[in-house]
Amino acid sequence: MTSLAAPAAILAESVRGGAFPAAVVEVGSSTATLWRQAFGSLSLAPDAPPATIDTVFDLASLTKVIATTTLAMQAVDRRQLDLDAPLTRWLADWRGADRAAVSVTDLLEHASGLTAHLPFFRDCRGRAEFERAISTLPLEYTPRSASVYSDLGFILLGFILEQVYGVTLEAAFRAVAEQHDWGELRYQPPAAWRGRTAPTEVDAWRGRLLVGEVHDENAWALGGVAGHAGLFGTAAAVGRFARAIAAGFRDRPSIVRAASFRRFMTRTDVPGSSRALGWDTMLPTSSCGTRMSQAAVGHTGFTGTSLWIDPQADVYVVLLTNRVHPTRANEAILRVRPALHDAVLRALT
Secondary structure, X not given: OOOOHHHHHHHHHHHHOOOOXXXXXXXXXXXXXXXXXXXXXXXXXXXXXXXXXXXXXXXXXXXXXXXXXXXXXXXXXXXXXXXOOEHHHOOOOOOOOOOOOOEHHHHHOOXXXXXXXXXXXXXXXXXXXXXXXXXXXXXXXXXXXXXXXXXXHHHHHHHXXXXXXXXXXXXXXXXXXXXXXXXXXXXXXXXXXXXXXXXXXXXOOOOEEXXXXXXXXXHHHOOOOXXXXXXXXXXXXXXXXXXXXXXXXXXXXXXXXXXXXXXXXXXXXXXXXXXXXXXXXXXXXXXXXXXXXXXXXXXXXXXXXXXXXXXXXXXXXXXXXXXXXXOOOOOOHHHHHHHHHHHHHHHHO
């Protein structure tokens, strides 16, 4: 397994500089793991155990691509889900002329007209209350006139997928993850993982330090299982998923057929948007830095996670951190991510 000195130095310095207490990185290709290394300690406590390659992280919005988008892609591939179907087919409270034509595609491309985020957790619990609250929310903009990254759209998408699969989102994803042997990647992590789980924030709303409990408040109010957040996992497990996606780009699709895979990885025609279906794509201003190709796809997570895959270079980079510990006010990772990706691509290509 190759050691990449320059990107390793960036992460070591980022820990020392307080960007995050813990980080685990994995770099690989469609066929192999090239480098995996842990940095820092699980928390800022003086006696905190060191991070290891087996450290578990709250993956936050990586849930959107690993779980929700993957389940949507499989459902489309099996003709169980029509991307052009209006949301009225699935959501009884989604009513009104301004939203009648909004489709599943619009949710996946963050072009539904929904606002980015609202603190529904203060007043709502469970699916029925969230579904009603989001479905009756006034739209912020004309659908498909723009792309506004929206947790709310992916919450609804999770509800739709539960109807499509006939089981909970957790059960549907668990079946896929087990089928493909992705390893330690799941909603509602077991208590046995807690000792090696990186803490996230000291949450004033819940009155405690969050360890093995989903950081996102709306996902917490949904029982820890949601379309926008909720997955926990290790860098090795995210890397296994990344290799499956990277193989799909090289005409070795394992999750869905080639045509379905290409459809989900194609950038939208929504004005000004860099989104594909679920995934983001490369821009020079992206978290993936400036050296990945225009074909690269990826996503980030609020807790300090990211996954980027460049099919032209046949390289993926998994970065898992707990940058929100002890507070989400720390945004130093915004500088770390592009520097890391540029260093990796510089070293490999």
